[in-house]
Amino acid sequence: MEGFLKLKQESIFQNKSFMLLLMGQIVSNLGNAVHSVAVSWFIMNTVGKELSGTYMGIFGACVLIPYIICGPLSGVYVDRISRKKIIVGTDLIRGSLIVLLGGLVYLNIYPMISLFTITFLSALFGSFFNPAVDASIPNIVAEKDLTQANSLNGMSRQLTWIIGGAISGFLYYKLGIIGIFLVNGISFILSGISETFIKLPHVKKESNESSSFWSDFKGGVKYVKNQKTLMRVMVFSLVLNFIYSPIFQIVFPKTLKFTLDMGAREYGILQSLFPVGAMLGMVALSSFKVLQDNHRVVKLAILIQSIFFIGFGIPIISTMLDHLGNSNVYILYCILAVLLMICNAFINIPFFTALQKKVPDEYRGRFFGLLNTLSQGIVPIGLGFYGFISDLVLPSVIFIGSGIVALLMGVWIIGTTDFKEIL
Template sequence: MKREKRVFNINFILYLMGRMISDTGTSIQMMTMPLYIIDAGGSAATVGLFSFASLVPALLIYPFAGVLGDRMNRKTIMVITDFVSAGVILGLAFISYLDKMSLTLLLLGQIIISLLNGLFDPATRGMLPQLVGQDELTKANSKVASLRGLSVLLGPVIGTALYANFGITVLFLINGISFLLSGISEMMIRYKHVKRESAEGISGIAADLLEGMRFILANKIISKLCYFFLVLYSLIQPIFSVVLPLFYKTHLNYPDTQYGYLQSILVLGMLVGSVFVGLFFGKDNTMFTPLKIGCNILIGSMLMFSLLMFPNILFVLGNDSILYFALLAVILCLFSAANMFINVPVQSFIQRETSNEYMSRVFSIVGMITRGGMPFGALLYGIVLDRVEVHWIVLGATLLVILIFAGFLSSLSVVHHH
């Protein structure tokens, strides 16, 4: 047993390494994309469209990826998608090096990467509970989230510095190589695929999907969490991907490198949040306490964020002052820490409640539902931002979120006590 446990931990380390390397590469590239698009003559709508192209294809392929992840070897899926992603991104690097890059090509490349990511994600989430014990899940998820945080933290600082000095080609090159290394790391994981009987063809896939849906609907808490995250993500995620870069470029007088710092602060919050969840709730099998804490911090930081955007406050504090920047940084840090208090325990809860044969499907369906609102949220924010002042939009979104939280937490406690 001792030997097996040690091997399992080596597997978990390889799993973490693969994730960390490709996450770092991706964040180096992705964080600078809005800046590159604006520099290349794109508008708010183009940034919104890029956000849309990063998310929608993954969502469309998610349900099938879940069926694949439960039928096929999850390790094989991870390795192949990483290698193909590397090929596509290195292709973009070459096109950019030849000076033939266009916004259309960029969007096309992003769509392919997004599809591959959609295949990769349910397989990795389904694989994790097989690499660590049930009682270790919250700790393991908090480690995955912390390392992801760390890699995304390194990304913007390295990315904006490299972009300012060397342009976009180098960023593509680094990201492509990171996917190659990630695939190599995953190849070394010792993992046993449990084959199960399943019907062939389209009807078999449909039957598998329906089984996954039934499982989710039968679990009252998981289905409630799905609706909650759907609304939450569509309202909150675009604030990071669309509102923040635009507000930064149009209302604040800081250089681009400072934008990189803000992105890093967001991730620092993520890191702090996931570490705290691991420390205080790692042994705890409940998700309700951290969830409530997270919801309260999130509302508080959103309110403060919308206040900071009001012209009068911007005028008093100064749109290029150290004080304003520091306040913005603290609020964004709290904002993303709150997200981890909500995310990590919920993920562990779903992994504990789900048996291995359903794992990838349940995560793919939950992922599709919860993230389904994000791209439409991004598009909507992009359109509304051209017509309504940014501070009113964020304040409106905050008030909506308060109402949603109140309703959700009260309905969840009813289900929980039953």
């Protein structure tokens, strides 16, 4: 494939460029995980109970909006200029911004405005970083190692969020919010420094170098529209994002609190099991070649994932709940959470790897920029929809109904004539 480095027959762990990129992301993602949890406590301690919800909503919007607005545009730059410069530059800039935030909060210079402004700017540069990384991995990893590389990359993200979430409370009380900002900022800077040693080729594009930004942007959109296979995958992904993310952000915690009468401790334990399940799935994909590039495994995982999702609704039907009891349903939820995310890994990693292979290098940045934007943009719509119906409809009905929709979408994507071609 064009754009690959001439790689020796070596283990992916001997691929210095990939390992530098991976380690850089682990350092910065760990700082980010600690940062995200600590900011919530900082906001609540600063503005109090009455306004904390509003301010946390504004913080969330500052994280999300730049990805929605700039995602497709950032992909154009990823395809036009050096991806290595984007990766290194955005990490260094984000690190400097967050260190600056620590200084502004320390000096008590409009701490909330400073937080929102720098969060927005940091997310803006992050919208360039992610498509650049996604588009670059196929350039530094041999095609046979792509599935393993994506599995390791995904595992690192899940692991850092588990560890970051676990230690954030301790670090917040030991270092304070200013210390957290400094740790996060320095982690980005260290990540950027390590990424300067990555050997990433600047691939010559087939498009006219003198072409305008907007013509490149429209060319990327036209390419995606003309690829029926890619369009099907995007529709499938968007529908699942519309269903899964909002349900586990809104319906799931309400079910635990009001239906199962569980507290924050039980909710935290259950939340930590989702990334554990994802990691187990990624470890299996990374370790066993028989699971890689196997469309039958993906097909089975798509169907089983939907069935597990329906399984969250059946035990909380009133008659079933009375028979099983709250504690037993909670244990069942813990098991389902792990199994669901194992299946999710068996779907996401092969699809993501297939897209990296299928999309030509000259369009890859624009494609992943567009995909990231649509994936992020569909979530607020889903949050509004499920937030509304969760106050009107029983959670058992929501889980079962949404699971059936996911199952039908799975049957549709599996039944397409080019399902094998996708993978």
